[in-house]
Amino acid sequence: MYQYDEIDQRLVEERVARFRDQTRRFLAGELSEDDFRPFRLQNGLYIQRHAPMLRVAIPYGVLSASQLRRLAWIARTHDRGVGHFTTRQNIQYNWVKLPEVPDILAALAEVQMHATQTSGNCVRNTTTDHFAGVAADELVDPRVTCELIRQWSTGHPEFAFLPRKFKIAVNGAREDRAATGVHDIGLQAVQDAAQGLGYRVQVGGGLGRTPMVGEIVREFLPVRHLLTYLDAILRVYNRYGRRDNKYKARIKILVKAMTVERFRREVETEWQHWKDGPATLVDEEVARIEARLKKPAYRALPAGIPAALAARLHHDTDFATWFRQNLHPHKVPGYTNVVLSLKSPDQPPGDASAAQMDAIADWSERFGFGEIRVSHEQNLILPDVALSDLPALYDALCPWKLATPNVGLLTNIIACPGGDYCALANARSLPLAQALQDKFADAAWVRAIGPVDLNISGCMNSCGHHHVGHIGILGVDKHGREYYQISIGGAQAPARLGKVIGPSLAPEEVPEALQAMLEAYLKLRLDPAEKFVDTVERVGIVPFRDAVYAPNQEVACA
């Protein structure tokens, strides 16, 4: 994580003081509900079904042990002992009390955290690869860029009231684990031999009601121009984005209406006024941020599997399964990244209890360098674990139900909180996720199916990112009843939008439908190496549609 200096600290404290005053005036009746709304949203506070919900930013998904302990403390003190990790590297508390929120924000500020701009029509928390800085396939560490963007966007005076929300994602690895194609701005870091560090800039991607993959606005933007170029994009959007219809207000609609060629020209023209001006980055600032990102003191470890680990792998098949499924290659020999699945069979996806959070913070210090990552797949990650420590870590995780070996598999369900909590939802996500966990309880069968991203959103706002799930499920309202629309063939990188297979289904029909599709896949795949999503790509959706709907149609014809 980036360690604040005294100015960063003062700014976050001043922000808390301001929100404390706004909350006081709201509670005293001096600030109306309508006037208060945009300001509470810009400080992460929604009014939900049961209680206000507070969304706290975990900038680019990096947490220190003391920060995670503070999140646990907030869950215990101000919520019901649980936090929900979201698909955008945030944590949500579903049961906070409005008068206590300024105190929660003050408690966050003490550990250099905030809920700034986690909602509202402004630049939101910037997200990135959850293995940033530790992935074996990394080209450029995206965290410096993310911190530059965090500072640039925090309290930006010009862009607090955009037409709509604005999400930026940065990726620095070969594999795009940040889904840059489906963000308002997606930055792919590139190390150019001649020009040094820069970005490929994609604009106008997004999910929601009108899912789109972003267009490339610039093939290479040198890092020194990052902030002036972002200003230019945002200014064009702020001035020309639609404000008459909130469903047509995202930048993707503007880019489409303008065409990417004209949008690019507008941005370049605007940029000329600011390019090479004072906001042009200097090397010293990049170096200053780099120095403030805590660097682990890695030991020189032998590459390869240590003998004790090899022995455990040999005689403990559960351990071996977890080892194969939940680790991700590390850039430093002898180390690995361990994904702690928050998708055990009886747990709402992405939820962690305060006790689990405290335990994870302890392990991060015992087995790593006191750092934890939050993934957009709603899992937590312990980076920097020595291979020789894996047996001890696994034994620690098991009693806490944090070693479910399902990362990348069907039961690693990604889901929004849905209608149980969210006031926007058309349908509930959590009972469906539970029904699917029950249906697919046979872990060996789930492993035989292989990699599947299963995403559930409770409404068109697509917080569960169903459009880019290999299997996407969208909750819809049909005559006052919850129904679910199934799409297949989506992917987050390279971004691809799934196709709807047919009419929406009643909740009790969904597990059966998935089972039918997956059995069809087992028959259709060329070999076990062909993933479900690749089979869909090769054969199209028709065989899967037939697998789900044909039996009923035959009955109807008879």
Place this chain on the structure above:
Amino acid sequence: MHEVVVNRQIVPDTWVRFSPEQSEAGGDRLYRLEEWQAVRAQAREGRVGLWVETDQDPEALRPYLPEVALIAIHISSFTDGRGHSLGRLLREVYGYQGEIRAEGDVIQDTVNDLERCGFNGFSPRPGETADNLLRGLGLFSEAYQISVERPEPLFRRRLSHHSGG
């Protein structure tokens, strides 16, 4: 008289919207762009201001900027952020030196950002007071970004601070 905040001082509002019936009278008059274009050739006493909406193209104002003492930007709802960009463009690209005033839905909670975007005049909406607007200004001791009030970003100040010891 209606009170407004100008350059962080509470002052009486001397500006009156133009109407054709009283076009010969002196005093500070606010015109819509097309109104000013129509009467511009006629000599008159008093200062001239332009009254524009947040979607105003600043390029269309360019010929008149040297002769107007005030540009009043009417913000019909404070969640419309276009005026913020307009203010910055007028100051930083067009070099406008006169008063830029926020009119309309202006409350204590919005003036800080507007000031950073180049506004130096604030007219409180009905029910809001100039005293409150003053209280809403200058809330933050630093800022990361460049804007009108701080033409250099924080990282350049950090640099000079460190090199200066």
